[in-house]
Amino acid sequence: SFISCDRSEASLHIFDVPSWLSLNFSCLGSPLPYTILPAPGKGLGVFAPRSLIPGDIIMREPPILVINPPPMQAGKGYPRSEIDSRVRIAFEALSSSEQDEVLSLTYYNPPSQKVVDPLNSIFRSNAYNTGSRVGLFPKIARINHSCRPNTSYYWNERLGKRMVYATRHIEEGEELSVSYIPLLLAHADRQKRLDAYGFTCTCEACSATKHKKTSDQRRTRIGQLFPDLTARLTLEVPTSVAANKSAHRMAEQSIELMQLVEEEQLADYYAQVYRSVAVSLARLQQWDSASIWSSKSYDIFKMADEQSRETKEMEKLTRIFVANWNEDVDKQTEQRQSQRGR
Ligand SMILES: C[S@@+](CC[C@H](N)C(=O)[O-])C[C@H]1O[C@@H](n2cnc3c(N)ncnc32)[C@H](O)[C@@H]1O
Structure with missing residues (x-):
């Protein structure tokens, strides 16, 4: 139907069409430029249900939960306990379905660290810097890592949303990827950084x-x-x-x-x-x-x-x-x- 064909997240290019021409008489293919599916060996992943071209907007997602980080401590980063309590306060303010969505996210905890509260580990594994704040984006959080990613993202302060867009041609069915780490490092150094996420990278560049x-x-x-x-x-x-x-x-x-x-x-x-x-x-x-x-x-x-x-x-x-x-x-x-x- 017209309503189920939500094009709000579709490619920027559709806006080039005059409004009277863009009436949706039929909805061919998936209305969204992404689907979340199992990604073998990686848990869930995000895939392109149709081919995408550079510049296609894939996701525009507002944070489900956001905190103001406490001041950094010299040489130590953010004080963990303060982050944890701010995350807990923000989490308690969510609806129960939003809380379920947050708790469904995966996390990795290094064996040396005891999991006190899974919420803290979820936040550490999935949160992104969001302007001056730090936020959780449950759909973007499903995108797996590659050292030669096919998408990129940024925080759009005006829209209050994190945007994910294609940076190269993506085939129908291809997995979408972002980078979790700085990419101008040799393979061994990249892997050291990725150890914090608990996986060995088998992306095209690493394998x-x-x-x-x-x-x-x-x-x-x-x-x-x-x-x-x-x-x-x-x-x-x-x-x-x-x-x-x-x-x-x-x-x-x-x-x-x-x-x-x-x-x-x-x-x-x-x-x-x-x-x-x-x-x-x-x-x-x-x-x-x-x-x-x-x-x-x-x-x-x-x-x-x-x-x-x-x-x-x-x-x-x-x-x-x-x-x-x-x-x-x-x-x-x-x-x-x-x-x-x-
Ligand atoms: C932010 S989550 C990404 C979504 C996750 N796959 C899921 O099922 O929700 C990060 C976790 O995904 C997995 N992951 C991400 N990229 C991966 C990759 N290139 N190879 C293997 N596992 C990966 C790791 O378990 C990592 O800790």
């Missing part, structure tokens, strides 16, 4: 024995280049020979970084590395290439959140780079015309 060494080398190099280039990125035009040489070196390194990220298929980083390439080429006044990379970066930032600071920045930069490119083209045309006229 490809033949390519593991290459993958480790790439991630280590990305881990060095990425923060270094991001910190040094500037639009300042080089005015000395030395500064010009360093700007060229920076452009080369940005291109190397972008190639490594693409080879490693770390889609979460695409927008940022395209931005680095764009800005470093703009400094060299290579406006044509700078415009292309800037526009690619803008498209990806926009896909995640049209209103974000990054999207707005890339829109502005793309406009500036394209305007400079047009100016160059005009100058060249004028020069050619005046040469012909001579």
Whole structure:
């Protein structure tokens, strides 16, 4: 029926259709871009009931339970007992069906730690930072980990929801994945972090024995280049020979970084590395290439959140780079015309 065909969570792209055309005369396929099913060896998992393209919004979920974390203790993180009591208070305020939903979530407890209250372990295993707070999202909590994830997520403060979107093409029936850990680490270091979740990762990146060494080398190099280039990125035009040489070196390194990220298929980083390439080429006044990379970066930032600071920045930069490119083209045309006229 019309009502059961809830498209509210469906792809952004349906909104491109004029409203009078989007009347739903038939509901083909699953209305939601995800289904929760058993995932062999992982408990439950989240799957794509139909193919998805980069930018498709998969989930928009408000937190079922949220707490203000207590102040961090230097070198120790959050005081556990204080977190536990805040979680308990928030939990008691939920309806009984919401409480059941929270208690149905899985958790891992390291053997060295006694489970005093499963609620605390559930919170630790499943909660996400949510702006300045920490919250539980019961559907998103079912998404398993991959070191080469096919979705990404962020907290949308305006909507009060955590958004999950596809970062690459996803086949019908494919499992959706996110990363629980920083990805710019070699395999052994990633596994150490994942030990806290109680599983051995068998994702595509961890199980490809033949390519593991290459993958480790790439991630280590990305881990060095990425923060270094991001910190040094500037639009300042080089005015000395030395500064010009360093700007060229920076452009080369940005291109190397972008190639490594693409080879490693770390889609979460695409927008940022395209931005680095764009800005470093703009400094060299290579406006044509700078415009292309800037526009690619803008498209990806926009896909995640049209209103974000990054999207707005890339829109502005793309406009500036394209305007400079047009100016160059005009100058060249004028020069050619005046040469012909001579
Ligand atoms: C946040 S939950 C994810 C949903 C969970 N599978 C469930 O059934 O509710 C995290 C737990 O899922 C399992 N898990 C997540 N990713 C996994 C993976 N790549 N391989 C094996 N188990 C995984 C681990 O047990 C982990 O502690």
